[in-house]
Amino acid sequence: NAGVTQTPKFRVLKTGQSMTLLCAQDMNHEYMYWYRQDPGMGLRLIHYSVGEGTTAKGEVPDGYNVSRLKKQNFLLGLESAAPSQTSVYFCASRTINGTSGSSTDTQYFGPGTRLTVL
Amino acid sequence: AQSVAQPEDQVNVAEGNPLTVKCTYSVSGNPYLFWYVQYPNRGLQFLLKYITGDNLVKGSYGFEAEFNKSQTSFHLKKPSALVSDSALYFCAVRLLWAAGNKLTFGGGTRVLVKP
Numbered sequence: 627n628a629g630v631t632q633t634p635k636f637r638v639l640k641t642g643q644s645m646t647l648l649c650a651q652d653m654n655h656e657y658m659y660w661y662r663q664d665p666g667m668g669l670r671l672i673h674y675s676v677g678e679g680t681t682a683k684g685e686v687p688d689g690y691n692v693s694r695l696k697k698q699n700f701l702l703g704l705e706s707a708a709p710s711q712t713s714v715y716f717c718a719s720r721t722i723n724g725t726s727g728s729s730t731d732t733q734y735f736g737p738g739t740r741l742t743v744l
Numbered sequence: 745a746q747s748v749a750q751p752e753d754q755v756n757v758a759e760g761n762p763l764t765v766k767c768t769y770s771v772s773g774n775p776y777l778f779w780y781v782q783y784p785n786r787g788l789q790f791l792l793k794y795i796t797g798d799n800l801v802k803g804s805y806g807f808e809a810e811f812n813k814s815q816t817s818f819h820l821k822k823p824s825a826l827v828s829d830s831a832l833y834f835c836a837v838r839l840l841w842a843a844g845n846k847l848t849f850g851g852g853t854r855v856l857v858k859p
Contacts, residue, residue, distance in 0.1 A: 630787070657844060657845060659844075659846075661849075666753065666851050666852070667851055668748075668750075668849035668850050668851040668852050669788070669834065669849040670849075671846055671847075674844045674846065675844075682844060684846065716787055716788065718787075718788075720845065731776070731793065731795070731845070732778075732790045732793070734790075736787050737785075737786060738786075
């Protein structure tokens with residue numbers, strides 16, 4: 627299994643441009659998440675999904691949109707990029723099988739996408 | 745609301761010495777607590793978690809963490825640090841019934857183990 631993969635690994639945008647980050651997982655996980663990582667601020671949740679066709683806002687959703695058309699994919703879109711969106715973006719997934727707190731109660735992370743907005 | 749604090753931005757330790765990375769949390773309810781590690785240019789990797797039961801939790805790579813309810817802490821420890829333990833460490837918390845099982849992360853602590 628490849629686990630959680632992210633495309634692209636790096637990207638440079640100009641202010642106002644748009645782009646989509648792709649997250650794919652081959653573990654048949656129900657839940658998927660998008661985080662951004664900024665120095666000293668840890669990871670902050672942007673949006674998440676508890677299943678195909680459903681999405682919900684996280685802690686910092688403004689300026690981002692997401693879609694979960696297929697169970698294995700979770701897309702993060704920036705419609706009009708701003709320099710404040712310069713960050714490293716991580717996708718994660720987890721299963722809901724098993725009881726909460728069991729060995730399955732773990733998020734699996736992708737390698738990240740480094741985005742710079744000029 | 746739930747929050748996590750990692751009071752140290754960086755911890756320096758000599759190889760072979762004990763390593764401690766501090767974490768305190770604030771939640772209204774019983775917490776699930778996690779430690780993740782991030783090596784350079786990589787995603788986060790799960791180290792260990794506390795759900796219930798024994799306050800001392802053992803995890804990967806010789807790490808352990810102690811849950812202290814009265815002090816609302818969950819410090820990560822390793823008896824003898826290795827140079828390869830140099831990485832960024834994140835503490836995280838969630839509540840049992842958090843929507844989407846969302847995690848709240850601390851700001852991270854960079855660990856530098858010197859030979």
